[in-house]
Amino acid sequence: MDTALLDLPAPTAARLRRPGWRDPRLLAGIALVAAAVALGAWAVRSAQATVPVYATRAVLVPGTSVDAAALVVVDVRLPEIASGGYLSALEPLPEDVVALRTVGAGELVPQDAVGAAADVALRPVAIPVRAAPSDAVVPGAVVDVWFTPARPTGAGSDDAPAAELAPRALATAVTVAEVRRPDGAFSASGASVVHVLVPQDALEPLLEALSADGGLDVLPVPGGAR
Structure with a gap:
């Protein structure tokens, strides 16, 4: 037997080290989890948030006076109102305004659907x-x-x-x-x-x-x- 082989050092098993708090990979993972939680919470709050806007009680036709008697306040979700440009109930109704075009019963009132009577x-x-x-x-x-x-x-009626x-x-x-x-x-x-x-x-x-x-x-x- 070749004794040279017996003199070789035995291989040492590598041990996994527990990651410390300063490990970049651990810090990156924590940051991703925190961002996901924050984004989810923001999405839930946004979906549940509502704003009050005006809707019609009955059909508004051009020239109809737009006042509190003709409207009702409804709460709508922010995504639905963000780009709609509807008449907000957070502000007082403009005075002496009328409908400029037809708005169906129960519909939200667009801001550009009301104006002065002279515009009709x-x-x-x-x-x-x-x-x-x-x-x-x-x-x-x-x-x-x-x-x-x-x-x-x-006479002559048949000749018409x-x-x-x-x-x-x-x-x-x-x-x-x-x-x-x-x-x-x-x-x-x-x-x-x-x-x-x-x-x-x-x-x-x-x-x-x-x-x-x-x-x-x-x-x-x-x-x-x-």
């Missing part, structure tokens, strides 16, 4: 309709207004051009502000009146039709109700 470029017109309007004709609904001329009577007697649209995609339906003893004979908000450039033909012989109809635009 619409005018209310009362339309006495010849037939009871559809149930879809409600405040906030979008409708078209049509006029059907009356057929002339007397067909184009002059054809129904024609007087205003399209206008908003309903109010609907008055007869009730009680007047429900059988009374006429319904639909108040619509009309742009100024559409007022002239509509006013002419109101004083002419014929019938007016208000037809709802599908999907236009708020």
Whole structure:
């Protein structure tokens, strides 16, 4: 036997050292855990935080006064309100403001949906309709207004051009502000009146039709109700 092999030193087993508090790896791990805990706590607080904003009690149509009677305060989560630009209930309501565009019932009120009455470029017109309007004709609904001329009577009435007697649209995609339906003893004979908000450039033909012989109809635009 070769005695040189017996003289070699026996290998020493390496021992794992317990990491100390100054070990960079331990410090980095603690920092990551602390950051994760802080981020989670912040996310929970943000998700639970709410702010009070105004919502509508009923439909607001252009020109409607926006005051405490027309609004209700609701609490919404911060992420939902952060980029929305809604009317905050933390501040007093502006005085003498009206709705500039239609806001549906129960909806949050955008800040740009209210302003001064002079900014409303619409005018209310009362339309006495010849037939009871559809149930879809409600405040906030979008409708078209049509006029059907009356057929002339007397000599030469049959010679009237067909184009002059054809129904024609007087205003399209206008908003309903109010609907008055007869009730009680007047429900059988009374006429319904639909108040619509009309742009100024559409007022002239509509006013002419109101004083002419014929019938007016208000037809709802599908999907236009708020």
